Amino acid sequence: MLDGNPRLNLASFVTTWMEPECDHLIMSSINKNYVDMDEYPVTTELQNRCVNMIAHLFNCPFGEEETAVGTGTVGSSEAIMLAGLAFKRKWQHKRKDQGKPYDKPNIVTGANVQVCWEKFARYFEVELKEVKLTEGYYVMDPVKAVEMVDENTICVAAILGSTLTGEFEDVKLLNELLLKKNEETGWDTPIHVDAASGGFIAPFLYPDLVWDFRLPLVKSINVSGHKYGLVYAGVGWVVWRSKEDLPEDLIFHINYLGADQPTFTLNFSKGSSQIIAQYYQLIRLGLEGYKRIMENCSENAKLVKEALEKTGRFNIVSKDVGVPLVAFGLKDSSNYNVFDVSESLRRFGWIVPAYTMPPNAEHIAVLRVVIREDFSRSLGERLVLDIEKVLKELDSFPSHGTAKAVQVKAAGGGQSSRESDHPVKKSADEMEMEITRYWKRVVDRKKTSGVC
Ligand SMILES: Cc1ncc(COP(=O)(O)O)c(C=O)c1O
Numbered sequence: 493m494l495d496g497n498p499r500l501n502l503a504s505f506v507t508t509w510m511e512p513e514c515d516h517l518i519m520s521s522i523n524k525n526y527v528d529m530d531e532y533p534v535t536t537e538l539q540n541r542c543v544n545m546i547a548h549l550f551n552c553p554f555g556e557e558e559t560a561v562g563t564g565t566v567g568s569s570e571a572i573m574l575a576g577l578a579f580k581r582k583w584q585h586k587r588k589d590q591g592k593p594y595d596k597p598n599i600v601t602g603a604n605v606q607v608c609w610e611k612f613a614r615y616f617e618v619e620l621k622e623v624k625l626t627e628g629y630y631v632m633d634p635v636k637a638v639e640m641v642d643e644n645t646i647c648v649a650a651i652l653g654s655t656l657t658g659e660f661e662d663v664k665l666l667n668e669l670l671l672k673k674n675e676e677t678g679w680d681t682p683i684h685v686d687a688a689s690g691g692f693i694a695p696f697l698y699p700d701l702v703w704d705f706r707l708p709l710v711k712s713i714n715v716s717g718h719k720y721g722l723v724y725a726g727v728g729w730v731v732w733r734s735k736e737d738l739p740e741d742l743i744f745h746i747n748y749l750g751a752d753q754p755t756f757t758l759n760f761s762k763g764s765s766q767i768i769a770q771y772y773q774l775i776r777l778g779l780e781g782y783k784r785i786m787e788n789c790s791e792n793a794k795l796v797k798e799a800l801e802k803t804g805r806f807n808i809v810s811k812d813v814g815v816p817l818v819a820f821g822l823k824d825s826s827n828y829n830v831f832d833v834s835e836s837l838r839r840f841g842w843i844v845p846a847y848t849m850p851p852n853a854e855h856i857a858v859l860r861v862v863i864r865e866d867f868s869r870s871l872g873e874r875l876v877l878d879i880e881k882v883l884k885e886l887d888s889f890p891s892h893g894t895a896k897a898v899q900v901k902a903a904g905g906g907q908s909s910r911e912s913d914h915p916v917k918k919s920a921d922e923m924e925m926e927i928t929r930y931w932k933r934v935v936d937r938k939k940t941s942g943v944c
Contacts, residue, residue, distance in 0.1 A: 571714035602632025652690030658815030691715030
């Protein structure tokens with residue numbers, strides 16, 4: 493009761509509403525441990541069916557008689573750890589066979605990657621080589637990414653739906669440039685697509701967008717079942733292009749079921765209900781159902797975006813093609829900033845995170861509203877009304893000296909500091925102290941803003 497209201501939590505991509513039938517189904521299987529495959533063989537079968545359906549959705553080239561290679565996980569983070577490990581192990585085998593050193597693997601990503609990639613790099617001792625962002629361009633530049641690839645690169649990770657702005661990275665161009673580089677160098681650097689959010693959006697809203705296994709260098713893809721897969725928190729998926737892309741020595745084989753059941757997960761026990769709920773959603777909604785829900789989310793995102801634009805106070809940094817979210821910065825942040833807006837919105841129950849962009853666009857700060865299935869048109873109208881109320885209130889307050897001394901620049905607005913507006917001149921020491929205090933506030937708020 494003392495927590496926030498999940499449906500007003502616009503920070504999260506994770507599902508906060510399912511049909512009552514799903515709630516019932518989840519409750520009826522909440523006591524089943526997924527790993528007890530001999531006791532719950534049907535759950536195992538449902539997981540395998542989900543893997544096959546998702547692999548088909550991502551245009552995985554496996555034959556009619558074959559089953560797809562993949563597994564259910566607790567989320568995209570676990571899925572990414574597994575995919576990353578497979579790349580690392582495969583690269584190490586190849587280097588060993590060639591008699592070359594295999595102790596300095598690296599992975600190339602954009603600086604906008606979600607924290608799970610940093611975790612993967614640190615936990616599994618892989619150097620993370622990040623392509624820096626620039627003002628106005630908040631995703632990985634494929635040209636720069638391919639330039640950073642060297643013989644120790646285990647893979648390039650592209651994001652289908654950046655956590656920060658929802659924008660899709662250009663996997664097709666990345667594939668083209670990397671194919672060329674591989675041809676020139678003799679390497680065979682592969683691609684992983686982190687489709688945590690976009691994996692259940694692109695196939696329905698943008699079927700002609702080529703980002704998946706249709707591209708030859710894409711060897712594995714992860715997706716969060718608990719985001720736009722429309723299941724409550726606790727399910728993700730990873731699919732490999734073929735058996736060859738998942739080194740055999742990472743797979744554990746159990747034969748409880750009489751047949752060989754390969755397992756490749758980090759955790760042993762986990763709940764069955766999320767797997768069962770995912771299967772229910774895939775069957776119940778089908779391609780047409782998912783398409784309609786994603787279209788609805790996209791229309792609601794458009795509505796919020798247009799209403800925010802109409803206020804004349806914001807710059808929109810999210811794109812029309814991408815995850816249905818709206819990321820926006822203040823045009824004029826001389827008296828208050830996006831963190832103040834975020835904080836003030838909490839009074840109305842809204843959780844709208846504010847955050848600064850990663851290097852080299854740290855001076856850009858934005859708010860982000862994620863549109864999920866349970867976000868309605870009327871909630872959107874209400875949100876914008878409350879944002880307008882908050883702005884009016886903040887406008888009426890005396891200006892924060894700190895916000896005037898140094899500003900988090902409005903996204904895309906190109907405003908410069910308006911120190912010259914200050915009637916009181918400050919000493920350099922005073923200014924420095926204010927700047928330090930200001931950044932401490934920004935960092936403290938960023939730590940608690942819950943960007944996930
Ligand atoms: C692009 C991206 N990758 C990975 C993750 C981690 O996903 P999960 O919460 O399913 O572990 C997120 C979470 O928001 C994400 O946006």
